[in-house]
Amino acid sequence: MEVSKLAQSKKRRFYMRTAILAVLVVAIVFTVYSNLNKEKNAVLQVGDKAPDFVLVDMDGTERRLSDYKGQGVFLNFWGTWCKPCAKEMPAMDNQYGEYTDQGVQTLAINIGESDLKVNSFLNRYGLTFPIAIDRNKSVMESYNIDPLPTTFLINPEGKIEKIIKGEMTEQDIANFMDQIKPS
């Protein structure tokens, strides 16, 4: 009787200690791991749902992201002072023409510059795709935009398929648009 009681309490002690240690170690490992990945967690990742937004483009048309469900969206963030942005715009314009019929919408969001500036820019390059100005930077914040240009590939289900930071070649753009074509 004594022996089994002893064995019982030994087991209990073992389980208690293991449980407590396990909880503590897991908690700490989790915390350290999360903290190291915080940068990544704070920012939108591939696979996240693309935050909805609504902006009025330079022609006065309202553009709402959720309206494009079922189509791919090539979402580009840019500024007039950003040279790589300027370089890729003509290429974007070409591909825009190509892929609109294939169900890929293109939308370029300017980071809060003036109408005059954006108009002079699109006139100079003869850009035809929809451009909208994010005046109070709310869309920019939602998408955690840091360097420019940044392009988001949003698939027909509304999820982010790829995030491209930096300049793209015309071939890149074609490939990307192809990627989010609705099947």
Next chain:
Amino acid sequence: MDMASLSSTLLFVAFVAYLIATFLFGGAVKSSNSKTTKSFERWGKLAITVTILGFIANLGYFITRWIAAGHAPVSNLFEFTTAFGMMVVGAFILIYFIYKTPALGLFALPIALIIIAYASMFPTEITPLIPALKSYWLTIHVITAAMGEAILAISAVAGFIYLLKNIDLTKKSKERFWIEAVMFVLVLVIGFIVATVSFSLADYKAEYSYISKDESQHNIEYTMPALFGMNESVALTEGAFEPIAEMPPLVNAKKLTTVVWTILFGTVIYILLRLILRKRIATVLQPLTKKSNSQLMDEIGYRAVLIGFPVFTLGALIFAMIWAHEAWSRFWGWDPKEVWALITFLFYAVFLHLRLSKGWDGKRSAWIALIGFIIIMFNLIAVNLILAGLHSYA
């Protein structure tokens, strides 16, 4: 007399009172005899009375300056360090009434004197508060932290007396070396004070221009002959001292110059003292501790930490964090001053654990208490003046 000058006068009165009280405590220690009871009565009572009078004058300085400035006088290096010196005296008075130990006064008061003198080497004008300091937390955080540090300082003084009494200074040992090293550091501080006062009496001023690390030009004024020059420094004052060496933009040559002058003056003073006294300074002071009861000093040292640790934690960490959150949007930013306050906290936690769990007492405890004080002083001196951060005021 207006408030501001009354304030300065009161500080001076306090300083003199502490000086006199030091000698009176010396008399009490010298005349005490382990056989006679109430031996400290005449000297001791007089000494503590003068100390208390000095403390009242010191409080008077504090209050009048508060009125004159419109805010608690703890907003710059001079004000804070002076307040700290005052609290050390306050903490001593408190401990004295519990334990009645003139020896403690003999050593604590000179420390307070050195602290106040050191403080006075920095700009003393009454300054208005910058926006970051406009909060009642200034009063609460800084005063509580100063109080905590002052009480902890007493533990270092008690530890110092313990060591001075119990280290065999006739035999070569690591302990003998280090206790004399502590004396040397104290002499260095005096060296700093003497150097600053000497050059200030000579009204030494020299201006130089230099290129800072962000490649812009600035002017800087030296109050001591420039042993080291700033990056690409050019003398603007005529006949200014030519630096011996030029420093890269990373190094503040003016501060380096001050440090080197301090070391020069301090070392010279120390050598002179050794030559005149023909003994180690520790050896000269040791007889003053002969009559102290080691067990008592040990208990005082321990008790001071027990009392001071919670006060320090409350002031330097808890109140500090609350205020940092209101002012800087984050309660902890790992800035050097915050980190060294944390280090102080952790260190005294180790002290208490070593004492309570490992039974460390006597000499070991005394050395730890001394090191703790050095850490507090590092935070006050090095972090403020050398390491950069949101917190540096000087």
Next chain:
Amino acid sequence: MDKIVCTCGNVNPAGTELCESCGRPLNEETKEKKIVDMRYEGSARRSQTYNKTIIDKVWNFFSSVKVGMWIIVAILIAAAIGTILPQVFYVPATNETDIAAYYERIYGTFGTLYYQLGLSDLYSSWWFQGLVGMLGISLVIASLDRVIPLYKSLKKQKTKRHISFLKRQRVFGIGKTDVSEESLLSAEEKLKELKYKVKREGNAILAERGRFSRWGPYVNHLGLIIFLFGVMLRALPGFYVDETMWLREGETLYVPETDGYFLESKEFIYETYSKEESKEVYGEAIDRVGTIAKNYQTDVALYKGPEGSVAGHTEELTFEKEASIQVNKPVKFDNFSVFQMDFRLDELATMTFQLQDKETQKSYGEFKIDLADPQPLYELDKGYKVEVMDYYADFTGFEEGIPQSKSPLPNNPAFLIKMYSPEFPKGETSFVMIKETVEPLGENQHKIAFQSVETRDVSGLTVRKDLTLPLLALGGLIFMIGVAQGSYWNHRRIWVQLLEDGQTVIAAHTNKNWLSVKRDLDKVTEVAHLPKYLDQQDTDSLEEKVDIEEGV
């Protein structure tokens, strides 16, 4: 390991040193001691007793005070190393390459080494966090291991302890004196007067006071554990937000990471102390330093977008409240706080020009360009017009004839302008910069002459949300309570026993401040004619007893 049954009948857990009930020493080691270690009441510190499995070994490792202290020392030293050079947070560079370059440039080889070893971002490093985590584990296990047996012991202790226990206490006295039931009663009374809780069992008295202070260390450890737990929660999404935004006077911007909140800056106020208006005493300081900031604040209006609104929506914002954000006074809403952190003064806001004839300097009209929203056309009187063809906010020069701008900030505004006048219906082209005008298509008759600017200030605001704060505050509060509880009070016990052989035994124990408990004992001894006691530890004062009282 087996439980230990004491002579008195009490069954003690394995490893107990002093019987929980009567106090008899239970093993040879303890019997050999002159004064027993009362820190844990002689109870078995569990980790000392079981050491079989790997789990036990890990448990014992973390239960050790020595290990705990080494962890504290390691954290202490690591933290100090992090202050040698500024951490990345305080470095004015944002991406890795810039940061690395900064350390190299300013601090040379030492700087590069510091950066490469990861010391420049020490407090976020995995190993530093790991150390703090280990401290947390140590706190939990070391406390559990000790507080439970301690509690059991103090609860179980009997009033009548065995003589073998009492004689091993630090303060102990035994002798044949005139002690009777009466004196025991007066002892009880005196002890009660001295605020002790007195228990009586036959001819034995146990007077106890301040037991609650024994829990102090465990309470403060609990506080620390809660605090660290709060810190841990920050890693979870949604608990912690830390963003910055630069808001210009007159602008309305979205507040990052909040749910549809917008802030409009109505005005940024910056005040310095002037000698005339301030107290006289400040005069000297103002002279020496120059400008001392008195106050800076942003007066804002807070708006909220409608429920379920998406980004980009600017209409239908409802006004929430107005506030003045000052240093030390953030504006708070919905778990968020926005702090006044930084500012930039006098950013160019508008520029006023005149269309003039170059020779006669006659003006044909004035117009003001809002740099945030320049208009394409400004119509002046009598058929004079100014067309703004393009605007370069941060003009850096021409590249192959094309004007370049490096940012949208109006640091160096320049305009490509066409001037229309009755003489020149097709327009004259002019490129206008701040101090210069370039005429790219040949000399003009007219020019654009700069008249004045308006500036506006920009506020640097920090947006914070921290749901872990209440937990941290709770942890801190409990910690302080525990520290006060353990430091400012002490646990005292006095035992008095009338032995069978007519002798009287007294013993006393306290966890700190022996002076006070001795004084209490003196008072009771006096009243109850108890025997004299000795402090079996203090050899110094056994000779110089007088000096403890008076000391020097």
